[in-house]
Amino acid sequence: MQQHATYVGIDVHAKSLACKGVNINDGQEYSKVFKGPDKDCALIRWASQLPGPVYCAYESGCTGFDLARKLRAEDIDCDIIAVSSLARTSIEKRRKSDKIDACAIRREITNPVKKYSCVWVPSEEIEGARDLARLRVTATDEVKAAKLRISALLLKYGHVWQETTESGRPKAPWGKDHMAWIKSIDLDDPVSQQVLDGLLTLLDQRIQENRALREKIADLADTPRFKPYVDGLRGLKDVNVQTAFLAVAEIGDFRRFKSPRRLSSWLGTAPSESSSGNRRSPGPITKQGDGRLRRAPIECNAPMRLRQPHKKYLLKGRPVSGEVEAIAAKANRRLFERYLHMVDDLGKSPNAAKVAVASEMIKWIWVIGRQVDRELGLP
Structure with missing residues (x-):
């Protein structure tokens, strides 16, 4: 029923890898903890010596997909389990350690009835494009936040944008007229004026960063892949x-x-x-x-x-x-x-x-x- 001989659950951290494995043919268990800058290579050497084929799995998290790519490159099957789909016993909820977490993963991957879901591992090209797109969203949010800070500061001093067009409709904020109006404001307190000038400088920087990211995305969107x-x-x-x-x-x-x-x-x-x-x-x-x-x-x-x-x-x-x-x-x-x-x-x-x-x-x-x-x- 199982296509692999050895199953290894890995609890991944930035500086350590706690592994718990088992051979389903004879029941022999394996346990190892890897630390140091070459922990990934040490794990690959150790897993290559286990009775094969070997299957590894670890939880999704901030460590990303690098370890899974390295294991797959060495012909070692590896999946990343969605942490939200990993069941835990009442004991595991009360007691937590790296070895307990690794055992929980091993228990799930050796279960004939699969109750967890795996995360799709993107290529480095897709991951880079994803990071760029997410950075652009973050930059856009930072532009909005900078504008809100400026509006809040002006509101405290009683300055509210209320200009209208010739037809009587309110003029849209953050256009040329609005920016000229903000720059013409002279706050009574010199320190507050410095704060306003600093927020305007910060807003200009965020707008330039956002514009540069949009241009990069536009260039990448014209490549054959996208x-x-x-x-x-x-x-x-x-x-x-x-x-x-x-x-x-x-x-x-x-x-x-x-x-x-x-x-x-x-x-x-x-x-x-x-x-x-x-x-x-x-x-x-x-x-x-x-x-x-x-x-x-x-x-x-x-x-x-x-x-x-x-x-x-x-x-x-x-x-x-x-x-x-x-x-x-x-x-x-x-x-x-x-x-x-x-x-x-x-x-x-x-x-x-x-x-x-x-x-x-x-x-x-x-x-x-x-x-x-x-x-x-x-x-």
């Missing part, structure tokens, strides 16, 4: 290059999800449930998975009420196939109609409707991604 997918996802309304690249980088490989529902569940946009007997009680979305990608389609659908139902015209130099264009057009029409139905016909909250539309939008992203896979000749 361009077909980014161009395809750009067919969805209000999805720009940055959002499309974030989706492609976070998902990595659309083939690892057998259905769009699997992708929605992985991302946390599927509804939670608390049902018993004949009573079914669906709840809010689970919010598991990466919050950056989950937030992106919700923000894309923010102007849904103002959206026009006609198809989106792509920029020059970003051609897509007729099949991808038809899928995107169908998705745009479907999402727009569903939003109006939920808000106007069912009386749902606009925010709840946007979340529901975002959950379906994730599924359309999977459909477009798989269509691009087929056009590239991928199974």
Whole structure:
């Protein structure tokens, strides 16, 4: 039933590796702790001497995928277990040590009934793109935070932006007029003025950093690895290059999800449930998975009420196939109609409707991604 002879559970830390192994043929147990800068190489040498084939596993965490890649490069099977899916006994919850954690992993991987899920190990290229996309999201959040600090400081001194256009509509903040207004303010306290000048300098730095990251992402999105997918996802309304690249980088490989529902569940946009007997009680979305990608389609659908139902015209130099264009057009029409139905016909909250539309939008992203896979000749 088992395809490996030796199973090894590893509790991974930055400076140590605690290993607990067992040979399922004769029941012999193995235990080893590796420390020092060459602990990964020592683990590989030790695992290579065990009765093979050898299977290793460790919990997901801040140590990332480096150890799994090294073990796989030496023809040693290794998986990373999602920490949220690893069951623990009552004793393991009360007592915790590296060896106990390694034993818990070993117990799960030797169980014939698999009750845990494994994390997909991306390539170094995908991981680098993912880090770049996440850094861009962080930089955007820092720009927003810097703006909030400036507004809060000005509010304390009674300065509020209230300029209007000739038609009487409020002028949008953080434009040229708004920035000129802020720079013209002279606070009475010289120290507070220095604080304001420092916040403006910090804001300018964050804006420059954010702009540089966007340019890097735009360049990377034009490479052969990402361009077909980014161009395809750009067919969805209000999805720009940055959002499309974030989706492609976070998902990595659309083939690892057998259905769009699997992708929605992985991302946390599927509804939670608390049902018993004949009573079914669906709840809010689970919010598991990466919050950056989950937030992106919700923000894309923010102007849904103002959206026009006609198809989106792509920029020059970003051609897509007729099949991808038809899928995107169908998705745009479907999402727009569903939003109006939920808000106007069912009386749902606009925010709840946007979340529901975002959950379906994730599924359309999977459909477009798989269509691009087929056009590239991928199974």
